[in-house]
Amino acid sequence: MDTEILSRIQFAFTIAFHYIYPPLSIGLGLILVIMEGMYLKTGKKIYEDMTRFWIKIFALIFGLGVATGIIMEFEFGTNWATYSKYVGDIFGSALAAEGIFAFALESGFLSILLFGWKRVSPKVHFFSALMVFLGSLFSAVWIVVANSWQQTPSGYHIVGEGLNARAEITDFWAMVFNPSSVERLLHVWVGAFLAGAFLVMSVNAYYILKNKHLEIAKPSFKIALVIATIFSLAQLLTGHKSAEGVARNQPAKLAAMEGHFDSSGVADMYILGWVNKKKQTTSGIKIPGGLSFLLHQDFKTPVTGLNTFRPEDRPSQINAVFQFYHIMVAIGMALIGLTLYASWQWKRGNLFNRKWLMVVFVWAVLLPQIANQAGWFAAEMGRQPWVVYNLLRTSDALSKAVKAEQVLVSLIMFMLVYLILFILFLYLLNKKIKLGPVMHKADNGNEIEMSSKRENPLMTK
Amino acid sequence: MFMFLGIDYNTWWFLVFGGVITGYAILDGFDLGAGALHLFLKKETSRRIALNAIGPVWDGNEVWLVIAGGALFAGFPVAYAAVFSAFYLPAFIFLIGLIWRAVAIEFRSKEPGKIWRLTWDVVYSFACIIVTLSLGLMLGNIAKGMPLNEQKEFTGSILSFFNPFSIMVAVTTLALFMTHGAIYLAVKTENRLYTKLTILAKNFNVFFLLAFGLTTLYTLLYIPHLSDRIKSNPLYFIFPAIMLLAIANIPRQLKIGNYRFAFISSSITIASLLIAVAIEVFPNLLYASNNAAYSITIQNAASSPKTMKTLLIIALIGTPLVGVYTSFVFWTFKGKVKLDEMSY
Numbered sequence: 016m017d018t019e020i021l022s023r024i025q026f027a028f029t030i031a032f033h034y035i036y037p038p039l040s041i042g043l044g045l046i047l048v049i050m051e052g053m054y055l056k057t058g059k060k061i062y063e064d065m066t067r068f069w070i071k072i073f074a075l076i077f078g079l080g081v082a083t084g085i086i087m088e089f090e091f092g093t094n095w096a097t098y099s100k101y102v103g104d105i106f107g108s109a110l111a112a113e114g115i116f117a118f119a120l121e122s123g124f125l126s127i128l129l130f131g132w133k134r135v136s137p138k139v140h141f142f143s144a145l146m147v148f149l150g151s152l153f154s155a156v157w158i159v160v161a162n163s164w165q166q167t168p169s170g171y172h173i174v175g176e177g178l179n180a181r182a183e184i185t186d187f188w189a190m191v192f193n194p195s196s197v198e199r200l201l202h203v204w205v206g207a208f209l210a211g212a213f214l215v216m217s218v219n220a221y222y223i224l225k226n227k228h229l230e231i232a233k234p235s236f237k238i239a240l241v242i243a244t245i246f247s248l249a250q251l252l253t254g255h256k257s258a259e260g261v262a263r264n265q266p267a268k269l270a271a272m273e274g275h276f277d278s279s280g281v282a283d284m285y286i287l288g289w290v291n292k293k294k295q296t297t298s299g300i301k302i303p304g305g306l307s308f309l310l311h312q313d314f315k316t317p318v319t320g321l322n323t324f325r326p327e328d329r330p331s332q333i334n335a336v337f338q339f340y341h342i343m344v345a346i347g348m349a350l351i352g353l354t355l356y357a358s359w360q361w362k363r364g365n366l367f368n369r370k371w372l373m374v375v376f377v378w379a380v381l382l383p384q385i386a387n388q389a390g391w392f393a394a395e396m397g398r399q400p401w402v403v404y405n406l407l408r409t410s411d412a413l414s415k416a417v418k419a420e421q422v423l424v425s426l427i428m429f430m431l432v433y434l435i436l437f438i439l440f441l442y443l444l445n446k447k448i449k450l451g452p453v454m455h456k457a458d459n460g461n462e463i464e465m466s467s468k469r470e471n472p473l474m475t476k
Numbered sequence: 477m478f479m480f481l482g483i484d485y486n487t488w489w490f491l492v493f494g495g496v497i498t499g500y501a502i503l504d505g506f507d508l509g510a511g512a513l514h515l516f517l518k519k520e521t522s523r524r525i526a527l528n529a530i531g532p533v534w535d536g537n538e539v540w541l542v543i544a545g546g547a548l549f550a551g552f553p554v555a556y557a558a559v560f561s562a563f564y565l566p567a568f569i570f571l572i573g574l575i576w577r578a579v580a581i582e583f584r585s586k587e588p589g590k591i592w593r594l595t596w597d598v599v600y601s602f603a604c605i606i607v608t609l610s611l612g613l614m615l616g617n618i619a620k621g622m623p624l625n626e627q628k629e630f631t632g633s634i635l636s637f638f639n640p641f642s643i644m645v646a647v648t649t650l651a652l653f654m655t656h657g658a659i660y661l662a663v664k665t666e667n668r669l670y671t672k673l674t675i676l677a678k679n680f681n682v683f684f685l686l687a688f689g690l691t692t693l694y695t696l697l698y699i700p701h702l703s704d705r706i707k708s709n710p711l712y713f714i715f716p717a718i719m720l721l722a723i724a725n726i727p728r729q730l731k732i733g734n735y736r737f738a739f740i741s742s743s744i745t746i747a748s749l750l751i752a753v754a755i756e757v758f759p760n761l762l763y764a765s766n767n768a769a770y771s772i773t774i775q776n777a778a779s780s781p782k783t784m785k786t787l788l789i790i791a792l793i794g795t796p797l798v799g800v801y802t803s804f805v806f807w808t809f810k811g812k813v814k815l816d817e818m819s820y
Contacts, residue, residue, distance in 0.1 A: 075582060081535060082578040086571050088545045092560025093567055096629070099560075103553020104779040108786050111546035115794035118539045123801035126532035127808055133816060134808050174780075178627060181553075183780040414561035416630040425568045432572055436579060443586050 021422040022094040036080030042211015044148035068452035098412035113157035121150030163196035202253040209383040215239035217380035220373040244354040266319040268397035272340040282306035282318035290334040339393035346386035478781040485784035486774040489551040500540035507534040509657020511604025529664035554777035555761040562630030570610040576603035585820040612649030616642030621763030624770045644691040651684035656742040719748035
């Protein structure tokens with residue numbers, strides 16, 4: 016394998032692994048703000064206990080997000096030196112802003128969130144939760160802006176030629192608000208809220224099934240269900256906006272997402288399908304003219320197909336783009352159905368009596384995660400063969416000083432390290448969940464009564 | 477040339493970047509030093525106190541590295557690209573070390589078992605040692621210079637990183653961070669643990685003096701381009717002078733038990749060392765050891781003036797903000813470490 020494919024695999028692997036954690040941090044951040052806000056408002060112990068429990072889970076997730084995230088910032092330089100030089104003038108300021116505005120805010124207040132219960136007043140503690148949440152939202156802003164600029168560059172001009180060509184910024188705000196950044200940012204945020212809400216529902220559904228911690232599990236589940244219902248519906252809107260944007264800005268990507276080749280023909284929408292790249296056909300269950308209708312509100316309008324583009328300008332993995340996109344859409348629909356059904360059962364007073372529904376929610380935590388990953392894979396593979404759309408090819412973006420063997424070594428190193436990390440993460444997460452929320456006696460804050468019979472490891476001397 | 481207060485944008489950004497790197501070295505320096513000496517502490521409670529002394533702050537300190545990376549990428553993309561593609565494997569070893577440091581702190585307290593905790597103690601300490609050594613190794617190579625081609629790409633081999641000078645810098649960095657870390661822990665502890673840490677700090681300081689003396693001697697003899705500017709202008713002697721006074725002040729303050737001043741002294745030592753390096757390399761960011769004309773400088777590596785201006789605005793707004801919340805966190809967790817239920 017050559018340096019290019021190895022570097023792509025390494026980047027995809029490290030970013031995909033990293034992306035398990037930040038959406039959960041953002042989503043849990045929102046839920047923590049709500050839980051602690053309710054504690055401040057009502058003064059009820061259960062809200063304090065649920066906040067404390069989720070802060071511990073949050074700490075674990077956040078820690079892994081930080082640990083795996085720092086790799087990403089330097090991987091541009093290590094593996095993609097030419098790309099770094101090409102986009103540094105544009106992309107760098109977004110990254111620098113992310114560090115100084117988002118990460119510093121997040122990590123500073125995180126320590127108060129984690130260790131500050133007894134050192135600051137409840138209001139300052141709540142404020143810290145809010146700042147951590149805001150910091151995580153900001154960090155998504157800058158990184159999505161940077162990525163969106165790669166999809167839809169604007170506010171720049173090209174200086175120099177050949178090996179020395181690079182993009183220079185001409186309009187900072189045009190770069191920030193490039194044609195795709197707002198809709199993609201909303202899509203990413205909502206995806207993160209769903210990831211967090213479904214994690215909270217999963218854990219609490221498990222407690223409800225086990226008949227444990229019910230006084231905390233039921234209200235926590237309901238808080239998360241409200242968030243999940245609102246945002247799974249909202250995701251339909253942001254998803255639709257994003258698809259329209261892709262059609263407008265990156266027609267080759269959209270054509271790959273639906274396996275649409277013929278530019279003169281109407282475009283179908285597939286529920287399930289398979290793309291045959293050689294024969295340039297797509298087969299499966301479809302709504303004829305569905306994509307035309309979605310984009311133009313008319314079943315007959317043709318949509319730009321892949322055959323408009325030269326073969327070297329088309330994504331090389333069309334079927335993969337198609338499948339990732341369809342997995343994401345299918346899960347999005349499933350989440351809407353699931354949350355609406357659960358809300359309806361809640362209204363009828365049956366939410367916690369449907370055992371199978373709780374079982375579904377225990378496992379449903381995987382769905383937003385898979386959808387988030389699949390969405391990014393569709394977005395990034397659909398942008399190929401470009402690393403900066405229509406400007407810089409991925410194959411031209413590499414570090415020339417780096418040899419394939421070096422990348423192979425680092426890739427194997429990452430796979431080993433991340434495998435161990437992931438096993439440890441699941442082990443500790445499972446342990447924390449099994450241990451459950453710690454109940455505090457109402458009148459004496461110092462005395463702690465364990466909800467389970469096991470000893471709290473944090474108290475061990 | 478675009479100027480602000482009589483200094484051009486690129487020089488400003490060199491100063492900002494240098495300031496962030498110095499901030500990172502001082503702040504994460506004590507975390508890494510505390511980690512590197514972790515196994516010198518034998519009792520479980522001592523180790524827990526040491527971990528909780530850095531617990532609320534190490535993550536924020538590491539953000540300075542993220543900011544430094546962003547600052548280099550944004551302001552001097554050519555240097556960012558050249559340095560990290562050149563240091564391909566050392567950079568990843570450094571970063572993977574940071575990963576293990578982070579997870580070891582997080583995971584250690586989650587199980588009460590002796591073997592579990594000992595494993596994480598060892599992982600934690602070695603991760604900090606490796607991170608510090610690789611940081612020093614990279615600094616040494618950057619200061620010394622590396623072979624580059626016309627496209628500003630590294631042309632040497634990985635083995636060339638392990639030259640005597642860079643190894644000496646790495647060892648010196650480790651000694652300095654361990655001194656600095658021991659002093660920080662002394663600030664945060666009391667009674668017998670405090671006494672033990674002051675002794676460790678004094679010993680590490682001796683270790684640092686030896687390593688530093690040897691490295692300086694080697695530099696003066698074999699790497700003229702790292703001392704010619706300071707030699708040629710007596711005004712610059714002020715930095716080595718401050719540094720020597722600060723180093724000498726460390727054992728003195730420790731002796732009279734004024735650990736806060738000792739901490740300020742070790743911080744000044746770190747800062748003045750980096751300032752001395754910056755004076756020597758400026759305006760180069762990466763000196764091309766094969767042909768000085770290929771060197772990466774603050775002019776040929778820089779982003780456009782427009783981006784430089786944007787960055788300076790971001791820095792002007794951001795720096796006070798970071799200052800405010802960093803101080804707020806340090807203020808909230810001031811005083812001696814007390815273990816409670818939320819501790820590691």
